Amino acid sequence: MSVADESSDDNPYLRDPPTEFVPLEELSAEEAEHQVEQLRAAIREHDRRYYVENDPIIADRTYDALFARLRELEGAFSLSHPDSPTRSVGGEPIDAFETVEHVAPMLSIDQSGDAEDVREFDRRVRNEVGEGEGVEDISYVCEPKFDGVSMEFVYEEGSLVRAVTRGDGHEGDDVTRNARTIGSVPQKLHGDPPDFLAVRGEVYMPKDEFQAHNRDRIERGEEPFANPRNATAGTIRQLDPTVVAQRPLEVFYFDVLESSELEDTHREELERLPELGLRTNDRVEVVESAERSSADAAGDEGSGDAIEEAIDYRDRLLEARDDLPYEIDGVVIKVDDREAREELGQTARHDRWAFAYKFPARAEVTPIVDIAVQIGRTGRVTPVALLEPVDVGGVTVSRASLHNPDEIAEKNVNVGDTVRVQRAGDVIPYVEEVIEKASEGHYELPERCPICESPIERDGPMAFCTGGLACDAQLRRSIEYYASDDGLDLEGLGEKSVRQLVEAGLVDSIASLYELERAELTALEGWGETSADNLLSELAEARDPPLPDFLSALGIPHVGPATARELAREFGTFAAFREVVEDEPDQLEGVDDVGETVAETIHEFFASEANAEAVDDVLEHVSPQEVDTETDAGNEFDGLTFVFTGSLEGVTRGDAQETVEAHGANATGSVSGNTDYLVIGESPGATKLEDAEENDVDVLEEGEFREFLVEHGIDLEGE
Template identity: 75%
Template sequence: MPVVDENEENPYLRDPPTDFGPVEALSETAAREQVERLREAIREHDRRYYVESEPLIADRTYDALFGRLRELESEFDLSHPDSPTRSVGGEPVEEFETVEHVAPMLSIEGSGDVEDVREFDDRVQREVGDVRYVCEPKFDGVSMEFVYEEGHLERAVTRGDGREGDDVTRNARTIGAVPQHLHGDYPDFLAVRGEVYMPKDAFQAYNRERIERGEEPFANPRNATAGTIRQLDPAVVAERPLAVFYFDVLAASELADTQYAELERLPDWGLRIADHVELAADIDEAIDYRDRMLEGRDELDYEIDGTVIKVDDREAREELGRTARHDRYAFAYKFPARAEVTPIVDVAVQVGRTGRLTPVALLEPVDVGGVTVSRASLHNPEEIAEKNVNIGDTVRVQRAGDVIPYVEEVVEKDSEGHYELPDACPVCDSPVERDGPMAFCTGGLGCDAQLRRSIEYYASDDGLDLEGLGERSVRQLVDAGLLDSVADLYELDRADLTDLEGWGKTSAENLLAEIDASREPPLPDFLSALGIPLVGPTTARELAREFETVEAFREAAETDPERLERVSDVGDTVAETIHEFFLSEANAAVVDDVLEHVSPQAVAIDTGDELAGLTFVFTGSLEDMTRGEAQDLVETHGANATSSVSGNTDYLVAGENPGATKQEDARDNDVPILDASEFRTLLEENGIDHE
């Protein structure tokens, strides 16, 4: 490796050239020297950006340097574990290895009661005398251990049980705020504790993107961070906006005498610390610090749920020792939970499988019934206008049925007027049409959001159950231009898949086998998989039973909606929705294309008469069978299984986590409600084997 003159100014630090010559014109020696200079410069740019927040160059220039380095490493086979290019990810892993920590990562004793804080101080003074305290924000993220040997990142490990955790080094390398190599006069060995988090503005922006892509948003920044760190595919981690604060030295070849001195050294090594770290002369100053942080928490770009008060002197800390669960030199003075009232930061518009636009309020995280939420439904334009709600308003949030958060009312009006849905779809820019209180994108399956959702639904449990084709893989295939419609699934080949990041030969062949096995689907599954609005598995079974072939069903759907209405579980609204679905030229073309590849099969249902004349509705989950299996079972023995409760319903079977609406409808119509045990008893009394 060539020796780089440290006294020579690195040409890629300030006003770097980006008009690089062809790689082929470089000798191996010149390439190695340029690689070293680029790595050195990129590490410094990373430090300036992530630690100092004072970048020297524009993002576009940084990208040019990064691209040149990657090109040289590839052309001359100069890859290295510490290279900044390793941050782009790597091959997925099957599972994480469990690793023991260098030093225990214990929890912190804490309370929101000021008297408990003073009792902590009394104990400290009794045991070691007067001390100074280091005061830090208590981050609401994911705690991890980062180990550096000779300045190189050796491993990154989750906290786990405090004694050992998961080795997530490959994921940590993709986080820009984790240096692959330390800067400055670093110790030979360093184990440092850090908190990985997702900045609030980045979290809101990323959630907005997910919502507008038709994907499920994250509940709150901490959940997003925890789920990301434990991804088996580093490429997924690389695309998510994570950051890190470092706050404690667990072990080092050289230790400072105080915690505060340790913190002061971390930025010199390229490790970012929180902006709001203070040294308190006594407990009163530490309490005042916490109160100031509580007052200003909404101004921070990261979530905190309190402050941490630590004895500064290392010798005193050692004397105080630790219990099996926590260090005795530290105490967390917690904030009260945010309760129900919070500002709306932004509004994202979700485009569903049917094109329906649903506005979603993105909130400052707030505690609602013991759950932290950061988004809430605004339902539809009429409700938004009625509540006069807009971005910037402070609102009260409730949870419907203890599940779905929604905006109940505006508590403090800080905006003018109410939020207006866009005139064009946020995904495909097609015109938006209103249908009563609802709004719809007119782009059909030409809209990427509707396309992705339709393919996801086609492959879901309610469709053809294609294992290996979930939300992320569908998005990847659509973004790569391999899927422009559902029918394109049947045109995929192994080369298409293995060219994509994260796909190997085995995973590609498994998916292709799943798709190939779906070429002769049962007619009920196929009708459900089409994603016709209001046609789920139960209605699809009734339609398949009535029409027996896809051709007969389609003829009625296109020309005779009144014929559809005579089918059990299909009323005039569902019939009209099916009819409108097939009147759409785009939808009809999609179905035509799919039928070029699949041949739906009629399913003969031999029914007994043990339950003849009875109508069942199922809600919640049953222990020993799925809801679909329960519906098939009662239908096999002569009963009807419908999706909604009416006066004609004989029994509502309620498993675990049942829907509140169906139970209310059952009570209103005097319909008996059976639990899972009572349902099994009914089957046994009628001589029906349900094993």
Template identity: 80%
Template sequence: MPVADENEDNPYLRDPPTDFAPLEELSADEAERQVELLREAIREHDRRYYVESEPLIADRTYDALFARLRDLEAEFDLTHPDSPTRSVGGEPIEAFDTVEHVAPMLSIDNSGEEDAVREFDERVRREVGEVQYVCEPKFDGVSMEFVYEDGSLARAVTRGDGREGDDVTRNARTIGSVPQQLHGEYPETLAVRGEVYMPKDEFQKHNRERIERGEEPFANPRNATAGTIRRLDPAVVAERPLAVFYFDVLAASDLEDTHRDELERFPEFGLRTNDRVEVVDDIEGAIDYRNRLLEIRDGLDYEIDGVVIKVDDREAREELGRTARHDRWAFAYKFPARAEVTPIADVAVQVGRTGRLTPVALLEPVDVGGVTVSRASLHNPEEIEAKNVNVGDTVRVQRAGDVIPYVEEVVEKGSEGHYELPETCPVCDSPVERDGPMAFCTGGLGCDAQLRRSIEYYAGDDGLDLEGLGEKSVRQLVDAGLLETVADLYELERENLTDLEGWGEQSAENLLAEIDASREPPLPDFLSALGIPHVGPTTARELAREFGTFAEFREAAEDEPDCLEGVDDVGETVAETIHEFFASEANAAVVDDVLEHVSPQEVTVDADTGGELEGLTFVFTGSLAEMTRGEAQELVEAHGANATGSVSGNTNYLVAGENPGATKQQDAEDNDVPILEEGEFRALLEEEGVALE
């Protein structure tokens, strides 16, 4: 979901600066303006993190922004009850019932500086005297409240805004480490705080599977966890490898005197605790604990970003109290962010639309230019061999043009040799063939990964331009079992769509109308839509003009490559690729199935037509009554115009039939492109001297 338009000019939203001017150099007006921008940005970052689970910035960058806001408010006396520094960020999402917590789930004051930890200790000892501390890993997952009544799980609630959250009990019940019934001598009422997380090895495995299926991988284990726990279908949650550590009592009918005693009783109840928890006598022991965990951090099977230091004695905790945002008896000593250098945990192989295999390094999440990166391109087998990179190596990661992460070099070798691509496709098990530095799956459209992308391409701008059928909807239809081949598009029925989440009657009717209008596509569009490697719209147009019909083109393609080489824009390599595409039994079968529903139009070259529409560009949307959309495109092209699939500033007219696409209409309005109804379009053609039958 994009950031709201009114926030777009805020410099602290995307790639925010963290090198701030000294406070003493700011005027009161400058400080007040910066506070307003920081509050606005932090609220948006909180929403992205807690509600959407799609953070825009790395945690360390957020911490810097939050610290700056806190300093400005204190220095210039700009505190406000609605400031993010006075409350916990995030709001419950609307898909679940909102439930009030039995006790506030506050955040933890934190710093990555040792001096701040010592200041925390000094304040504690000054207010309550000498204490012992319980030290725990600071898990990087999703914090939740689990409420047990008479030993039975009554509800599980996300942290939300700290006062109330989302009731996700049905999903929580599917997690193996969440007991439905407590064991032993448990309190009559018990509310505990736990951290739901995805183990790192399971996260990398899950991401590898998503990449191989052509899906977008999760950025890090926390995002994977947050996205899973908020799924509406508990069956999906049950399939994901989630786990829980329990680490605090929020409320109970029978409280222990110390935190360590509470944690010791948790396993008796069946509540899983972490085996790295330690009790120390003073802050020196806590600092040593943090430093020891930092050394073994990468070897743990769960993500941690620091340690939590808690006063052990509950009476001392009560005396220390809390602020509006955090408990004053706990402090998080955070780790430094991994900066650019990180281990490769695994390698996934992504299969593209043309069958090309792209190896992707799955990384321990690392901060690169203020963005958390968990994957990076390895490009191709030759690149891998040249860099001698493999699973287990520690590598330096960069972002090309500050966008695409890639492995720059191996910093420390942790493996033998370099990664070798599999000999068979990870998706369909077909043989893999090398073509210079590239590797390709030979499965063609019989490969599920290529199939999904082929459907997306078939329906996309370079194909038949079926509005409403993008990457997300194609994935949804494939996952629902409604699309197993491209031809299945033409078997869809309204009930198939309206039974799916997010589809209404109107959106279903619009898509079916788009699909129906594509049954007689212009030959160039159809050739391009098939996704033949190297055959885009331009080459498809030349092939269509050369052969006139799809049958003539296919016969030449199946014969010998040199039958195609005389066509403009088709050289030896392209001709060979086209021939190999149709020589594949899997591809041929898919094309045959599509032709059961589609009749590509014949291309005729009329010597009598002139250039009446020379220089004009048309875009068509919706269903036309007097002619098909393909016939209209072919008509204007025959008279010198261009017919494109998307509206831009270069478009002269958008022709809208029945059930037009909303996106194209909006684009036309944004670009001041005239929108013609079918009657107005026909009148325009007559005015320009284009004869209509």
């Protein structure tokens, strides 16, 4: 029975379907199976109307009720099936993707942004089709060139059997389980499908969904995707299909790779695909040549009328580009006739019957689609502009910092405005100015944190979430910082692993790191026995941390490694430090590197009930080492100030700072006129080097720094 027959008017779940169902215990096995067949057929039809026809006949809530009933029946009566719409909710994670060969090569497309190259493509086509004689009646199908991920979808007897990434064009990754979770990928074709059909489609993430997804990632403290294509590629190759099911992917189908019922023209193929439930794009146009003179047709000069229409199509689509709900980066011009395609053939890399006429890259000026707020480790609120992806210095940028509320007000920036984007030091994108105002007033920060709902308070030009370690965003970043080089330097606890531990519910505080168990870790994706044992070993060794490292690891605002060393040297023990902080914070101002502002910040950190409780919990697992406040290694560098940048071989920057400070020097984080030496390791910061040149500061490469220490009879700490 075809899907069309199953979807006939006697199916009660098509129009005005009931959402109250007979209890499962009152159904026989035969009745349950019949209801499952009806629900599957109805849901497929509703999917087709929603994704292909864009004309749903039931409300979303009603659809959800039918879907839930189908899942309930399949589970209760063991009626699961690979073709069922319920397969779209995902499944168990997989270990790896299998590499499989394509039904037909999925080659790339020759391309250019120059109209004359497009005309040359047309001249070659007309001269090569028909045994070298000029041809007048070449027709082209013009389509948007989607900026997504190209895939092969294979159907046998109407059922989806395989979905494969393009890979190298001849073989790719089998991502069928992930593809089944995409709403516009039918598990079973509609109507009367061919026995065998392999189609090429483009998986993409709609622009508004991409911005919403990026906003969510930013607010959760995760790195956003650079553009919709990266978001799509990163999603489709997830090892966990349930993750894919939660992300907003769609598909356009645009080519028949192989079929048991091939059509004569590409336009006929595109007309048939929606009849099968395969969604095509409504911007496709067919252009045809008008009659041309025999003299013109016989030569290889000039070009056909069809190609000029195709060029015009590209120009019109370029104007409409920003209004489309999906990203495109040009148009594709394809020979319509299949026999002519076969005659034109292929090169090793691309089909000779198709050509892509590319758009120019968006450069620097782009609209703001949305504004999100990012919560940092210290609670600082940073507004982030989400942009239509734009090229800035050869890099695609989809977000830019707005820095702080005062700068937003000064630049009068808001959602919808067209802005110029620059990159500070060729690294951090930021909004330079508003080019075209499309909104009233400027963006205002929310009153409460989007993560923990704690009040957001202003501190001069800055804004901060007051949630402290009770805020998940601050918590995750605090754990990352606790394990970083500036903290306890715990290997195996980077951004990705910390996020995984938090999302799995294994870590909800810094203290809970020390409560992790081997079995919990090895049960996580990507964790083996070795990685679990290594992390547990690192944590065991970190139960007696050096006091300076521990003070820095807590993430107290303004207390980095250098200030932490001064505090440890001054107070000797954590208990003595905390007693002064809580009872006599004014005494902190007598410590080098600690002024009134820093002293007040330290006091406020411990005055927070959530922070104090979090620190107490950590102290149940660790015992910071005592520092001998009387020890003085020497004063060889008394009065000198060092700044370190880049990574050093065999030691951390913290080790190098401790070394020079132990011998009387100051180690600071930024270069100024008071700096005596800038020590540079591998990949040094450009800003520090520029500041050193501007302030005439001596620069020591790592080898020179080590020689400098040897000359003074000093060994480098940490080696």
